Amino acid sequence: MTLDEQNAARIEELKPDVRWAGRAWLAECQRLNIKFRVSEVYRSPERQHSLWASHFVHKGPWRTDLDGYKKKSMHQLRLAADVYPINCTHFDIAQVAEQFGITHPFPTQDPPHYQFDKVAKQTAPVTPHMRLSAEAERKQFVAAIKRSAGKRRSDLIRRYRNQYGTPPLLD
Numbered sequence: 001m002t003l004d005e006q007n008a009a010r011i012e013e014l015k016p017d018v019r020w021a022g023r024a025w026l027a028e029c030q031r032l033n034i035k036f037r038v039s040e041v042y043r044s045p046e047r048q049h050s051l052w053a054s055h056f057v058h059k060g061p062w063r064t065d066l067d068g069y070k071k072k073s074m075h076q077l078r079l080a081a082d083v084y085p086i087n088c089t090h091f092d093i094a095q096v097a098e099q100f101g102i103t104h105p106f107p108t109q110d111p112p113h114y115q116f117d118k119v120a121k122q123t124a125p126v127t128p129h130m131r132l133s134a135e136a137e138r139k140q141f142v143a144a145i146k147r148s149a150g151k152r153r154s155d156l157i158r159r160y161r162n163q164y165g166t167p168p169l170l171d
């Protein structure tokens with residue numbers, strides 16, 4: 001596997017609704033020849049716990065107060081990626097990242113860490129076909145309201161309002 005393939009595979013571990021930002025970030029950095037290695041995205045509770053615990057053993061400079069169980073890491077939520085620059089600086093990488101809402105929240109305490117919790121959530125793209133069937137569904141809803149009466153009618157109108165807003169004038 002090439003570096004690009006490895007990075008692309010790791011980025012797929014992100015939460016599905018922010019994955020688009022990770023992919024766009026990698027693609028834009030490739031275009032600009034900014035090279036880095038994505039070392040870790042998803043982290044299990046067990047691994048987070050051992051990172052937390054290792055501080056007490058080694059007393060190293062890097063520490064976390066996230067124990068993986070009571071306090072979870074953004075990596076456990078699939079909303080973080082750790083990356084290491086190859087031919088650039090974190091400043092270069094972060095500048096591209098921010099175009100997609102990816103943040104670099106701890107540039108001095110935890111430089112490899114990039115976060116996706118501010119990224120605009122994006123679900124599956126809406127196709128023209130889906131848009132058409134959604135409109136057909138809404139029209140059926142209106143027709144059902146027109147056919148109904150009494151309590152059922154007011155229930156349907158309330159549901160319509162929750163889903164689509166003010167219903168059209170009903171005769």
Ligand SMILES: [Zn+2]
Nearest residue numbers: 080081082113
């Ligand atoms: Zn991290």
